[in-house]
Amino acid sequence: MNFLLTLVLILLPIAFLLVNRKRSSKRLPPGSLGMPLVGQSLSLLWAMRANTAEKWLEERMKKYGPISKLRLFGKPTVFIYGQAANKLVFASDDSIVVNQQAVSMRMILGDRNLLELSGEDHKRVRRAVLSFLKPESLKMYISKMEKEVLRHLKMHWEGKQQILPLMKTLTFNIICSLIFGIEPGAERDQYVQNFQKMIEGMWSVPINIPFTRFNQGLKGSAMVQKLMKELLKEKRLEQKEGAQSQKDLISFLLSIRGEGNGELKSEDEIIHNAMLVMVAGYDTGSVLITFIIRILANNRTVYGAVLNEQDEIAKSKSNGEFLTWEDLSKMNYTWKVALETLRLYPPIFGAFRKAIKDIEYGGYIIPKGWQILWVTAMTHMDNSIFQEPANFDPARFEKQASIPPYCFIPFGGGAHMCPGYDFAKIEILITIHHLVTRFKWKLCGTDNHFIRDPMPVPTEGLPIQISPKELL
Structure with a gap:
């Protein structure tokens, strides 16, 4: 009897766990996790x-509905979309959803940048970065940014050019000047190729073998961090x-380290967040300006209204x-033209969050520890939100x-709104002002195709014929 009672007491909890596990698995979102590590990563990257x-x-939504599971970049993931999904991602507190990007990113x-931090650490570092990037601070840098734009136009804007590489050169130089405090020359040149490797490797399958994008991204990151440590010594x-x-972001962050609630606690936090700002400003700014130039070339009404204003x-x-x-x-x-361009061609395809506990959503469970994927364009192109979205x-x-x-x-939303919003706005407006008032251009091709790699890249970098206005 005692033996049977003991056996029942042992087996009941096991049976309870098995039943609950079965129920829980039934409540997982539909879909397949696919192969270990790889899952649907390659399929999504090829589609991009x-x-x-x-x-x-x-097609995934038609098959599985508004919520589905898959595996991306080595982690089990739940894809959600729509206004409620975005609210869950951006408005939930840190007891529900926290920052965590794909392993490759x-x-x-680095793990001390704003895209990885949560709770008080996120608030502290965000406060520090925003102290430099807020409008009140950026006002004093307008002329410095404008000098970079004018120098760039004088050196590069004549004849037949590919716009995206030109814009990457411009945004790189602006970021180097205002974020790193590095003047034109050999020191700047050491950064650019390594930053490009970093960007290309951030959305990749995290398999570190020679010549993969992930491997090259890690090497680029290591070189940039080495250069930045040397730069920190110079700034000190x-x-x-x-x-x-106040002359650049790195000098500013060094100056407030250890001073209170707005300080950065370590050298890694300075380096990782400077790298994040650099990557964001370098690629997103150049992509946005490139697509604005394409739109102005294709839409004479919009071009005329922008030109009149400028x-x-x-x-x-x-x-x-x-x-x-x-x-x-x-x-x-x-700026409305810039916002509409961002709606149609958002530089950031999407990003990830991490469920900190089991989350009830859409009739299913998003399990604790899983990635949550949100995608920018899914609401931007929703005709129930934006009439005739195309x-x-x-x-x-x-x-x-x-x-x-x-x-x-x-630019995200809520407490996770991009701290570089005002920086990007100033950069875009200054650049467009000088482009439309000093130059005319026409597209050299009719192909409006672009790929995502992971940012949108127009065919052949958007070749155009550029002429100074006074010569026309």
């Missing part, structure tokens, strides 16, 4: 490079000799006078309050 990623996801950018010496702490501002400036914050605030239509219409943003929350998300 063929410019069919949104179609790939739409985390290993390349400059500060000891009385250099201004000509009025140019006429109000004395010869050689730099743009001001007040001038930028008058570029309302130009049409280019800057008027959509005349009343941004009319756009439902968590539907237009090129």
Whole structure:
């Protein structure tokens, strides 16, 4: 009898666990995790490079519905989309969802950047980075950014050119100047190829064997971190000799290290977050400007309205006078064009979060520890949110309050809103101002195709014929 009672007491909990496990597995979202490690990673990456990623996801939604499971970049993942999904991602507190990117991105950018931190660490580091990137601080850098734009146009903008490589050169130089405080020359040149390797490796299967994108990304990251450690030493010496702490982001972060709630605790936090800002500004800014140039070439009505706005501002400036914050605030239509471009061609395809506990969502369980994938374009191209979403219409943003929350998300949302929003806005407006007031251009091809690698890349880098206005 005692033996039977003991056996029952042992078997009951096991049976309970098995039943609950079976119930729980039934409540997992539909779909397949695929092969270990790889899963659907290669299939998604191929679709991105063929410019069919949104179609790939739409077919998945038709098959499985608004929530499904898969495996991406080595981790079990749940794909969700829509306004409610975006709200879950951006508005949930850290007891539900936390920052965590794909393994490949985390290993390349480091684990102390804003995309990886949560809770008080995220608030502390975000506060520090925003102290430099907020409008009140950036106002003093407008002329410095404009000098980089003018120098770039003088050196490169003539004849037949590929726009995307040109814009990458421009945004790289702006970031080097304002974020790193590195003047033009050999020191800048050491960074650019390694940054490109990092970007190409961030969305890749994390298999570290020679010549894979992940392997090259890790090597690029190691070289950049080495260069940045040397740069930190130089900045410390400059500060000891009385250099201004506000002249660039790295100098600023060094100056506030260890001072209180807004400080950065370690050298790694400075380096990893400077790398994040660099990668974000280098690629997203160049992609956005490139697609704006393409739209202005294809849409004469939009081009005319942008030109009229910018000509009025140019006429109000004395010869050689730099743009001001007040001038930028008058570029309302130009910024609406930029926002509509971001809606149609968001540089960031999507990103990941991590479930910190089992989450009830859409009638299923998102298990604790799983990745959550959100994709930018899934609400941007939803015709229940944006009427005739395939049409280019800057008027959509005349009343941004009319756009439902968590539907237009090129810069994220909530506490995870991109801290570089104002930096990007200033960079775009200054660049477009000088392009349309100084040059005319026409596309050299009719192919509007682009791939994602992982950012959108127009065919052949968008070749155009450029002419200074005074020569036309």
